[in-house]
Amino acid sequence: xxxxxxxxxxxxxxxxxxxxxxxxxxxxxxxxxxxxxxxxxxxxxxxxxxxxxxxxxxxxxxxxxxxxxxxxxxxxxxxxxxxxxxxxxxxxxxxxxxxxxxxxxxxxxxxxxxxxxxxxxxxxxxxxxxxxxxxxxxxxxxxxxxxxxxxxxxxxxxxxxxxxxxxxxxxxxxxxxxxxxxxxxxxxxxxxxxxxxxxxxxxxxxxxxxxxxxxxxxxxxxxxxxxxxxxxxxxxxxxxxxxxxxxxxxxxxxxxx
Amino acid sequence: xxxxxxxxxxxxxxxxxxxxxxxxxxxxxxxxxxxxxxxxxxxxxxxxxxxxxxxxxxxxxxxxxxxxxxxxxxxxxxxxxxxxxxxxxxxxxxxxxxxxxxxxxxxxxxxxxxxxxxxxxxxxxxxxxxxxxxxxxxxxxxxxxxxxxxxxxxxxxxxxxxxxxxxxxxxxxxxxxxxxxxxxxxxxxxxxxxxxxxxxxxxxxxxxxxxxxxxxxxxxxxxxxxxxxxxxxxxxxxxxxxxxxxxxxxxxxxxxx
Numbered sequence: 365x366x367x368x369x370x371x372x373x374x375x376x377x378x379x380x381x382x383x384x385x386x387x388x389x390x391x392x393x394x395x396x397x398x399x400x401x402x403x404x405x406x407x408x409x410x411x412x413x414x415x416x417x418x419x420x421x422x423x424x425x426x427x428x429x430x431x432x433x434x435x436x437x438x439x440x441x442x443x444x445x446x447x448x449x450x451x452x453x454x455x456x457x458x459x460x461x462x463x464x465x466x467x468x469x470x471x472x473x474x475x476x477x478x479x480x481x482x483x484x485x486x487x488x489x490x491x492x493x494x495x496x497x498x499x500x501x502x503x504x505x506x507x508x509x510x511x512x513x514x515x516x517x518x519x520x521x522x523x524x525x526x527x528x529x530x531x532x533x534x535x536x537x538x539x540x541x542x543x544x545x546x547x548x549x550x551x552x553x554x555x556x557x558x559x560x561x562x563x564x565x566x567x568x569x570x571x572x573x574x575x576x577x578x579x580x581x582x583x584x585x586x587x588x589x590x591x592x593x594x595x596x597x598x599x600x601x602x603x604x605x606x607x608x609x610x611x612x613x614x615x616x617x618x619x620x621x
Numbered sequence: 622x623x624x625x626x627x628x629x630x631x632x633x634x635x636x637x638x639x640x641x642x643x644x645x646x647x648x649x650x651x652x653x654x655x656x657x658x659x660x661x662x663x664x665x666x667x668x669x670x671x672x673x674x675x676x677x678x679x680x681x682x683x684x685x686x687x688x689x690x691x692x693x694x695x696x697x698x699x700x701x702x703x704x705x706x707x708x709x710x711x712x713x714x715x716x717x718x719x720x721x722x723x724x725x726x727x728x729x730x731x732x733x734x735x736x737x738x739x740x741x742x743x744x745x746x747x748x749x750x751x752x753x754x755x756x757x758x759x760x761x762x763x764x765x766x767x768x769x770x771x772x773x774x775x776x777x778x779x780x781x782x783x784x785x786x787x788x789x790x791x792x793x794x795x796x797x798x799x800x801x802x803x804x805x806x807x808x809x810x811x812x813x814x815x816x817x818x819x820x821x822x823x824x825x826x827x828x829x830x831x832x833x834x835x836x837x838x839x840x841x842x843x844x845x846x847x848x849x850x851x852x853x854x855x856x857x858x859x860x861x862x863x864x865x866x867x868x869x870x871x872x873x874x875x876x877x878x
Binding site for chain 2: 368370377463468529533534535538539540551552569570571572574575578581591613618619
């Protein structure tokens with residue numbers, strides 16, 4: 365269970381816009397050094413999915429897509445661009461919910477999310493092609509690469525979370541969630557931990573990495589790409605490391621899919 | 622949109638166990654002063670629902686409840702205590718999902734949550750009666766009282782969030798959420814805000830108070846009542862204040878209810 369009594373989150377200033385092929389760990393390390401934010405053991409570096417995808421070159425050109433009959437039909441139902449819908453279907457296992465202006469899918473990685481995370485905002489609208497950005501191929505692996513290289517660069521053992529922002533059933537507004545995690549327990553199982561009165565807790569698993577992503581989201585904001593990296597310092601934990609994939613509920617155990 | 626570049630969260634030490642009738646704002650103010658955590662304008666005090674409910678005397682005695690036929694039937698389906706199920710039904714508008722070991726309801730306040738938030742953990746198991754704790758009668762009003770009295774006590778303008786921890790569809794693990802909020806925009810509407818390239822964002826509403834509750838949850842832990850108050854310092858915002866009730870999706874606009 366967490367035992368920190370104080371934590372600090374800092375948005376890393378001065379990061380350049382990220383392009384395909386950029387050495388993201390080096391770019392982040394340079395920005396941290398320039399801002400005099402030395403990493404220490406157990407620091408958590410939260411990196412927005414968008415710049416991870418950009419560095420990994422996860423662009424597709426919507427202009428080059430020919431929508432299927434299924435995509436055309438679904439586009440009419442959801443009032444979306446058929447090429448966009450085709451790109452969403454290509455990244456998904458199945459459609460979970462559809463209605464005008466909403467298309468919730470199960471992404472091939474297991475995330476239940478709107479539009480398979482395929483976002484056109486923050487991309488140059490004047491380009492000759494119509495680019496869209498996919499999620500990283502394997503966000504836990506992206507987190508692990510960043511963790512390994514940033515840890516080496518600062519000679520410490522840090523954790524990394526690749527974060528995104530998801531809408532939710534029942535409640536309005538998006539919140540930060542973890543798509544990828546390395547060096548940290550993304551999910552903490554507290555079942556069997558006794559409480560203050562000695563009674564064993566009924567539940568409870570804690571989505572530790574999602575809570576960290578939400579905390580970081582308070583500083584990242586939503587409307588620009590200016591602060592896509594946040595460092596969390598002072599947090600401690602006593603649970604085995606688990607990737608963000610551990611946060612996914614199995615479809616057959618999900619009452620709402 | 623948020624413009625802070627660094628925030629700090631601190632768990633307030635030394636809070637006593639809370640009992641019905643306790644003057645919670647005074648207890649929290651005393652603990653803050655003893656810990657030399659002076660509140661400043663725009664600080665956010667996050668208070669766990671459990672101690673708000675206790676101070677408000679929101680106990681019921683499960684031993685005194687006679688379950689209805691409906692509660693008996695639902696208890697058999699969900700493998701729960703029929704008196705517990707009756708207490709859940711008494712606090713709910715309707716059952717949203719049921720299965721063995723799970724009962725998700727729409728609470729009378731609109732929250733879609735397990736067991737209507739009626740929890741037996743952390744309560745003395747040796748008591749002659751079988752007490753359970755309900756949510757605060759009106760968590761936004763509870764937050765507003767705490768905001769008003771703590772602001773007066775420190776001669777500053779602070780915000781207060783009454784937090785709880787909810788499970789979610791699709792993803793494992795509980796995360797912090799806001800049941801009540803005062804002095805802060807619980808939900809921020811960023812639709813129409815231009816991004817770095819000048820393109821107007823498609824979406825996006827941000828569940829600001831839920832993200833704060835999740836951040837605070839990192840320090841509160843789950844297994845004890847020892848750190849039910851967390852102070853968040855350094856956060857700024859530029860949006861109108863809205864209570865936590867603004868976070869509730871209308872049932873007829875919810876694709877998953």
